[in-house]
Amino acid sequence: GNSVTQMEGPVTLSEEAFLTINCTYTATGYPSLFWYVQYPGEGLQLLLKATKADDKGSNKGFEATYRKETTSFHLEKGSVQVSDSAVYFCALSDTGRRALTFGSGTRLQVQP
Amino acid sequence: DGGITQSPKYLFRKEGQNVTLSCEQNLNHDAMYWYRQDPGQGLRLIYYSQIVNDFQKGDIAEGYSVSREKKESFPLTVTSAQKNPTAFYLCASSMRREAEAFFGQGTRLTVV
Secondary structure (H helix, E strand, O other), X not given: OOEEEEOOOOXXXXXXXXXXXXXXXXXXXXXXXXXXXXXOOOOEEEEEEEOOOOOEEEEOOEEEEOEOOOOEOOEEEOOOOHHHOEEXXXXXXXXXXXXXXXXXXXXXXXXX | OOOEEXXXXXXXXXXXXXXXXXXXXXXXXXXXXXXXXXXXXOEEEEEEEEEOOEEEEOOOOOOEEEOOOEOOEOOEEEOOOOOOOOEEEEXXXXXXXXXXXXXXXXXXXXXX
16 A cells, blocks of 8 residues: 655754755555645644656745655755744655555754 | 634543534535544544545544535544544545645544
């Protein structure tokens, strides 16, 4: 079946450091890929998405590229801020499944 | 403003009681979903519905029930058969099954 694997957290960085959160997936066909962000006590917000191979999703300084050859969708940001502290979820959509499949989430802590 | 509204934000239930969580959307989305989130874990799919008067079980449907009588509403009932109901419950909707999902703010259910 479909699955999403994320690097375990927490990831602790200093402000202005470079961020990478790894995400790999297993799926049949050609799923769309997503990154969501969750702040404490809240629901999930869509951060970015990519719908086909080699697409790059970007938003608020975050980027991720859909790599079919490595089945990956790593999240990157060049310079993190304290306000980026949250839990980040990688997800995929699968027409056969008809609902998003999520990774376990990666907590990011950014220190001033 | 368009969005998804979950109520209540916090809910306490005594063991042996059924409780219903509300989810309403005004995005005119066809598909709606219920996920469960436990501390430090990803989201697990409980039920989903692609059209009115139709819904399917997800990965952890036991002890839960849903209805979809209206396009904008998808209430979730946590029954006494659910052995460990304390969790954070998230409702979501999407325009179509392959598209990104939009989430409500969640309901935190605690069994006392």
